[in-house]
Amino acid sequence: MNFWIIQGLNGLAFGSLLFILASGFSLIFGLMRIVNLSHGAYFMLGAYVGLSAIEAGANFWVAILLGGVAICTLGTLIERFVLRRLNGQPLAQVLVTLGIAFIIADACVWIWTGDPRRVPMPSELTGAFRVAHLAFPIYRLFVIGVAFALAASLWFLLERSRLGAMIRAGVDDLAMARAMGIRTSLLFSVVFCLGSALAGAGGVLAGPILSVYPGLDTDMLPLALVVVILGGVGSLLGAFVGSLIIGFIYSYGQALFPDLAYMILFLPMVLVLTLRPTGLFGRQAI
DSSP: OHHHHHHHHHHHHHHHHHHHHHHHHHHHHHHHOOOOTTHHHHHHHHHHHHHHHHHTTOOHHHHHHHHHHHHHHHHHHHHHHTGGGGTTOHHHHHHHHHHHHHHHHHHHHHHHOSSOBOOOOOGGGOSEEEETTEEEEHHHHHHHHHHHHHHHHHHHHHHHSHHHHHHHHHHHOHHHHHHTTOOHHHHHHHHHHHHHHHHHHHHHHHHHHHOBOTTHHHHHHHHHHHHHHHHOTTOHHHHHHHHHHHHHHHHHHHHHOGGGHHHHHHHHHHHHHHHOTTOSSOOOOO
């Protein structure tokens, strides 16, 4: 019984990390129709920036902020000066973002070497939370709490704010949003900045659990893609539910069927796309 509970909590924690990464990816994909293949690299680079900040004397919370701000700035520059010039050219956008991912990956190896490194967790979140015979790391419970708080904050932003109304209008019908006077270029920059910041901050949060290593980007990006496709493009609820589903499948699959873990992981995506091409909570654009 303890095994199932612990693996379930591990799946919830991993799914929470996936949501932090995939929520921004889903917003960018849903609004801008850009398959940003450099999103996983932003996640990895944010973790390295946070690690460097901690090694320079900053505390963990400042490192999260610096990781988010650094990747937000990088993402804004890439969107403004690279992706905007390729508007309406999806293949070129895919190739450019893939190239940016390779550049970031090589730069990380050059600057931080190829050795795996763990981001130190804050002292106040070390140790385990114990109930009866169960013990679970406090830090992982903290990550779960952050993901739920982020989900609530993004829901409020998207459903109860003017900016959220514009984002939803752009996701549903971009041409009509432009006709209504919405400054879509500014909206694109804001969404890309937000998505990039979430990836950078999420990388720092994931550091104490996953460590930071070359290839972290290629490990996390396919999972984020699965989450977005499974949940539905542009759907915050879909990203949240999809992240938890993939988190549980990944945790139990690795523990029970390690040789078939990836088949078990990608099979639900294939089934969902076969039965519901728009994903669990996705909608066809108007």
